[in-house]
Amino acid sequence: MADSAIEEAVNRALEEAPERAFRETVDLAVNLRDIDLNDPSNRIDESVVLPEGTGQDTSIVVFATGETAIQAADVADQVLDDDDLEDLGDDDDAAKDLADETDFFIAEAAMMQDIGRYLGTVLGPRGKMPTPLQPDDDVVEVVNRMKNSIQLRSGDRRTFHTRVGAADMSAEEIAENIDVILRRLHADLEKGPLNVDSVYVKTTMGPAVEVA
DSSP: OOOHHHHHHHHHHHHHSOOOSSOOEEEEEEEEOSOOTTSGGGSOEEEEEOTTOOSSOOOEEEEOOHHHHHHHTTTSSEEEOHHHHHHHHHOHHHHHHHHHHOSEEEEEGGGHHHHHHHHHHHHTTTTOOOEEEOTTSOHHHHHHHHHTEEEEEOTTOSEEEEEEEETTSOHHHHHHHHHHHHHHHHHHSTTGGGGEEEEEEEESSSOOEEOO
C-alpha cells in the first residue's frame, strides 16, 4: 500500500484540477540534487511496470518475422519485418515519425544489429532502441507488460517528468504507481532519497502538488 502522504497529494492534485473536456494524464515531476548528471552512469534510464497501469494507450511496435510476427500482430500496434526496416532506413522522415509516435519498440534479438544500422541514429538519441526479444521469450507477454510500463529518463537534467496515470483513475491507484516509481528511483540513485530534492504530482493542466 502506498504512503498516505502520497495519496493525499494525489487527491489534492485531482480535486484542484479544473474541469476539462478531455481525459487528462497525471504526471510526476522529479527534481534531483547532489548528483553529477554530466556523467552518463549517474543518469536515470529505467522502464517501470506500473501496478495499476498507465491509464492511457501505450503504442508498441514489434520488429519480428515468422511465428513471432504472427503472435505479435494480435497485441502490438504494428509489426514490421526486415523489408519494412530497410524501407525506414531509406526514409528518414518516416523513421522519425514512427519514433515520435511510438512509446516502446521490441525486436527479435537477431534483428537488433540491422536496427542499429538502419535506425540507430533516429532511435538512439530518443532513448527508444528496442528491447531485445530472445528466442524463448513470449512476445505477447512482453508486449502486454510494456503496455503498463513507463520510462523514467533524466538525461542530463535535474528535473524530469513521467506519466503515472490518468485523471479518471482513483487517487489510491495513482498513489500505488507513484510509490513503485519512487522506490525504483531511490534504488537507482547513489544516495537514495537524499538525491531527490522534491517531487510534484499534477494533471495535464492542473496545479502541481508536492508529494511529501
